Amino acid sequence: MHRVVVLGAGSISATHVRAFESLDGRAKVVAVAARHTSSAQKIIDECGIDARAYDDYRRAVLEEDCDIVVVCTPPALHCEMAVFCLEHGKHVLVEKPMGMSVEECDRMIAAAKRSGRKLSVVAQSRFFTPIWKTKQLLAEGAAGPLHFVQVNSFWFRGPMYYDLEWRGRWETEGGGCTFVQAVHHIDLLCWMAGLPSEVTAILGNRAHDNSEEEDISLALLRFPSGALGEMNSAIICHGQPQSLYFVCDRASISVPHKIVADVSQPNAFPIEDPELLRALEQRFEEIPAPAYEGFAGLADDLIRAIETDTQPVSSGESGRATLELIAAIYESGATGRTVQLPLSPESPFYRAQGIRDNMPRFHQKRTSVEKLEDAPIILASENMR
Numbered sequence: 045m046h047r048v049v050v051l052g053a054g055s056i057s058a059t060h061v062r063a064f065e066s067l068d069g070r071a072k073v074v075a076v077a078a079r080h081t082s083s084a085q086k087i088i089d090e091c092g093i094d095a096r097a098y099d100d101y102r103r104a105v106l107e108e109d110c111d112i113v114v115v116c117t118p119p120a121l122h123c124e125m126a127v128f129c130l131e132h133g134k135h136v137l138v139e140k141p142m143g144m145s146v147e148e149c150d151r152m153i154a155a156a157k158r159s160g161r162k163l164s165v166v167a168q169s170r171f172f173t174p175i176w177k178t179k180q181l182l183a184e185g186a187a188g189p190l191h192f193v194q195v196n197s198f199w200f201r202g203p204m205y206y207d208l209e210w211r212g213r214w215e216t217e218g219g220g221c222t223f224v225q226a227v228h229h230i231d232l233l234c235w236m237a238g239l240p241s242e243v244t245a246i247l248g249n250r251a252h253d254n255s256e257e258e259d260i261s262l263a264l265l266r267f268p269s270g271a272l273g274e275m276n277s278a279i280i281c282h283g284q285p286q287s288l289y290f291v292c293d294r295a296s297i298s299v300p301h302k303i304v305a306d307v308s309q310p311n312a313f314p315i316e317d318p319e320l321l322r323a324l325e326q327r328f329e330e331i332p333a334p335a336y337e338g339f340a341g342l343a344d345d346l347i348r349a350i351e352t353d354t355q356p357v358s359s360g361e362s363g364r365a366t367l368e369l370i371a372a373i374y375e376s377g378a379t380g381r382t383v384q385l386p387l388s389p390e391s392p393f394y395r396a397q398g399i400r401d402n403m404p405r406f407h408q409k410r411t412s413v414e415k416l417e418d419a420p421i422i423l424a425s426e427n428m429r
């Protein structure tokens with residue numbers, strides 16, 4: 045049985061505890077560490093598990109007999125904690141965004157290579173059945189080559205979202221909606237369409253005056269194949285209408301699920317191709333669902349990777365690709381220029397310090413609290429079903 049330590053006891057920690065505990069006895073959470081033992085103990089009590097609470101993450105990792113560590117602390121701590129755990133022989137599942145910069149991702153990937161341990165990055169949306177099946181359907185190619193992709197990562201967060209002390213500052217949060225919320229959809233974009241080769245972006249902050257960071261970014265993309273794309277990110281959108289839209293040569297495939305297959309009439313106007321539509325819908329039905337959904341899918345995937353010595357579906361490299369595209373969106377938004385990928389390590393946007401030094405401050409952060417009022421949170425993809 046795999047023994048798991050969870051670092052962080054905030055809004056997402058119980059979700060990870062429950063995910064590992066749901067794998068039919070293959071994993072058990074043995075400890076939770078946070079800044080205060082009381083908040084770690086609260087997660088333990090809430091989840092009804094037999095585990096120890098720590099206020100020092102290093103002690104938790106060193107004292108507990110464990111092989112997996114889940115890092116769910118603020119992003120500025122991900123690299124330090126993940127590298128420490130990997131160097132002490134633990135497999136690591138690190139929350140999104142993987143780190144504060146591509147350079148931090150490279151340090152984590154290097155630590156995983158040196159230690160021979162697995163590094164996985166939280167991307168639970170990949171393990172939602174409609175998204176999992178859409179990825180497979182696109183990869184099989186029956187819809188033809190990709191021409192255009194539009195991803196809308198539209199969320200709503202009220203202004204008090206940025207009152208939490210580490211949010212709303214480039215220094216501690218690392219970015220605005222593109223980095224924190226759209227990271228889920230940018231991951232899906234890169235996973236399903238590949239990394240673009242060219243990015244042109246604009247950024248703004250319309251409705252969050254306690255944050256230095258952007259609350260909207262719009263990016264135009266060009267892929268190495270010549271396909272074009274649009275990656276739109278915002279936290280000002282009523283109803284949070286999130287979607288993925290892939291226009292391929294023979295059909296378009298969307299999440300929420302919709303397939304459209306048209307051919308030309310003699311006058312070039314569209315008419316449905318019922319045969320192709322039927323075939324694509326039938327194949328979509330046949331594609332097996334992931335073994336477990338969402339966070340449990342991630343936990344199961346990491347365990348599978350450990351036991352078969354293979355790469356997890358959501359690997360360190362894929363977390364890095366996501367941050368590379370985000371860095372390019374920031375570089376283009378800050379400089380007003382089109383940015384080419386891969387991102388050069390010489391670019392200031394390769395490093396967290398370079399991002400901090402070069403991004404616009406939309407507002408000054410004035411209010412800071414250690415904890416927001418408890419209320420349910422809505423997780424990524426819940427509104428893409």
Ligand SMILES: NC(=O)c1ccc[n+]([C@@H]2O[C@H](COP(=O)([O-])OP(=O)(O)OC[C@H]3O[C@@H](n4cnc5c(N)ncnc54)[C@H](O)[C@@H]3O)[C@@H](O)[C@H]2O)c1
Binds near residue numbers: 057077083
């Ligand atoms: N995958 C998702 O859908 C999802 C949803 C929410 C949050 N997240 C991510 O999870 C991470 C945490 O977010 P959150 O909303 O739970 O934050 P939070 O502020 O609610 O909780 C952070 C936790 O980290 C702990 N912590 C801080 N410094 C520490 C230290 N030095 N040692 C040990 N523990 C320390 C705090 O005590 C707290 O328990 C972030 O990276 C965030 O982006 C992911």
